[in-house]
Amino acid sequence: MSVKIGLLGFGTVASGIPFLLQENGEKITAAAHNELEIAKVLVKDEEEKNRLLAAGHDYHFVTNIDDIVNDPDIQIVVELMGRIEPAKTFILKALNGGKHVVSANKDLIAVHGPEIIATAKQNGLAFYYEAAVAGGIPILRTLANSLTADKVTRILGVLNGTSNFMLTKMVQEGWTYEDALKTAQELGYAESDPTNDVEGIDAAYKAVILSQFGFGMTISFDDVKHQGISNITPDDVAVAQEMGYVIKLVGDVKETESGISAEVSPTFLPQTHPLASVNGVMNAVYVESIGIGQSMYYGPGAGQKPTAVSVTADIVRIARRLTDGTIGKEFNEVSRETKLANPDDVLSHYYFAINTPDKKGQILRLAEIFSVEDISFEQILQTKANGTSARVVIITHNMSQTQLEAVKSRLAQEADFQVVNTFKVLGE
Ligand SMILES: NC(=O)c1ccc[n+]([C@@H]2O[C@H](COP(=O)([O-])OP(=O)(O)OC[C@H]3O[C@@H](n4cnc5c(N)ncnc54)[C@H](OP(=O)(O)O)[C@@H]3O)[C@@H](O)[C@H]2O)c1
Incomplete structure (x- = not known):
């Protein structure tokens, strides 16, 4: 018996899946407890279909999503088109049509993940997306x-x-x-x-x-x-x-x-x-x-074969669960009430690069401004003096995001100090 797959898109990542099925078919079949078969591939238009056929890709190419969603033999839809639309519409259509879905689309999952995950859950279907974060790293x-x-x-x-x-x-x-x-x-x-x-x-x-x-x-x-x-x-x-x-x-x-x-x-x-x-x-x-x-x-974190490995692992997991009768489990089953941190609690050391006129007392003045916000310096360096202007570089001790915003707005009011950059510094 084979598990039939509908691919949406046949770009960089999608075209890496046939390579794995061919080169590693035995292991994939053993892990999936089934053979995996690419039954249909959705492409944008006839021109693309003809181009791929002429290039020797021997698949059943279709140009209408309904040809995949309404095909009762297809159990898994693999979205590899990217971007938000029409990927979102197609994925929801597939889930509402009873198909399990695999995707690598981080943009879509980060923004619309909750809606898609809820739709999968309502329908008792899997929605997996290992490749969406750091491509080839599991x-x-x-x-x-x-x-x-x-x-x-x-x-x-x-x-x-x-x-x-x-x-x-x-x-x-x-x-x-x-x-x-x-x-x-x-x-x-x-x-x-x-x-x-x-x-x-x-x-x-x-x-x-x-x-x-x-x-x-x-x-x-x-x-x-x-x-x-x-x-x-x-x-x-x-x-x-x-x-x-x-x-x-x-x-x-x-x-x-x-x-x-x-x-x-x-x-x-x-x-x-x-x-x-x-x-x-x-x-x-x-x-x-x-x-x-x-x-x-x-x-x-990217690349055809590394990303296809992650995508194919999701397909294998679904195929395996179909056989085991454990399908429908969420990809991530742990969920807690979401609480965002208070900026007072988010601490880091920070790097400040500040341009200032090259005159006496400027470092003292900077120390005063930072100390009003209760921020102390870990390192300070004057890096460049080109006649009239100098660059002062400061690395602070741990401070909060609230202190960061406060000191930045104080510095913005001082004509003598131009903040060029502020970056986080990870402590030892
Ligand atoms: N590439 C990577 O290394 C990598 C790594 C991790 C995750 N990802 C994710 O994987 C997904 C695919 O990436 P990719 O690099 O393979 O992209 P890609 O090479 O651009 O492939 C996407 C393919 O889908 C086609 N397509 C777009 N809209 C379509 C539609 N409505 N109907 C049918 N086909 C359509 C595109 O055709 P056109 O070219 O004609 O638009 C293209 O051939 C993305 O979500 C990406 O973020 C990629």
Whole structure:
């Protein structure tokens, strides 16, 4: 007996699934307790269908979603089209038509996940999406299953390969942001509109999903403060190195006394931190928990075959559960009341880069401004004086998000101080 699959889209990831079924069919069949068969593939139009057929892809291509949703033989629909619409409509249609669904669409799941998960639950169907966070790293199932007995206190992640590739070039080879972006686009790592990758949006989508699996709390995308890498200057990179840090774009989800906090921001990581050595397009998720302590999951966050492995594992799991009669379980079964952290409880060290006229007493004045908000300095450095202007770099002791906002607004009122950048600094 075979389990029949309908693929929606036949792009990068989807076209990696036939490779796995071909090269690893025996193991997949054994694990699924069934053969898996790609019964139909939805493509956009006749032109695309003819192009794929001419290229030797021997599938039953269709151009209307109803041909898949209304096919009683198809049990699993695999959405690999990306973007919100029509993916959302098609997934809901499939679930309401009695199909189990697999997706890798983090944008959609981060924003509309609760509605889709509820629809799957109402219909007693599976909705799995291992590939939506860090592509080839099996992090969601690890959090949901392997860490079920552990209490996760913080998840830190290098979650976006494009921005990590760019930052690695900026840090290791002194490239500017513009040079790094141009090369990332030439190599196909960055899209022509790179906003989601470089502004931390893609990583914030993943932080939303990680908060569900790590903490059982369903936060919304708007709850994730996000800052991207486009403001990072070569000076920031050089100062970080001089002070013993590496800058990475880090997603940070943690539980405080008052609730959960999730944010994505350029972060100074101590050079000895395991995430500091995650370079190029690689991703990693670093989990702090009361049982295991610290563990890190490292691997390719994207790419045809790595992502197809995660997608196919979801398909196998569903096929297996169909045979076992255990289908319908939620991907993540742990859920708690969602409580957002009070900004007073969200603490971090911070890096400030501030331009100021090169005159006497400025550092003293800065110390006064910070101390009004009860913030003290851990390190201070005057990095550059070019005739009339100097750059002062400060790393603070632990301070709250409330103090951060307060001191930033105080500095904004001072004509002598121009805050160029503020980034988080991870303590040793
Ligand atoms: N690529 C990765 O490494 C990776 C990693 C993790 C997660 N993901 C996720 O996996 C999903 C697929 O990514 P991908 O890289 O494979 O994207 P892709 O290469 O752009 O493939 C998507 C395919 O779906 C087609 N499509 C779009 N709308 C369609 C419609 N209405 N009907 C039929 N086909 C349609 C696209 O056609 P056109 O090209 O003509 O629009 C394209 O061929 C996305 O949600 C992505 O975020 C990807």
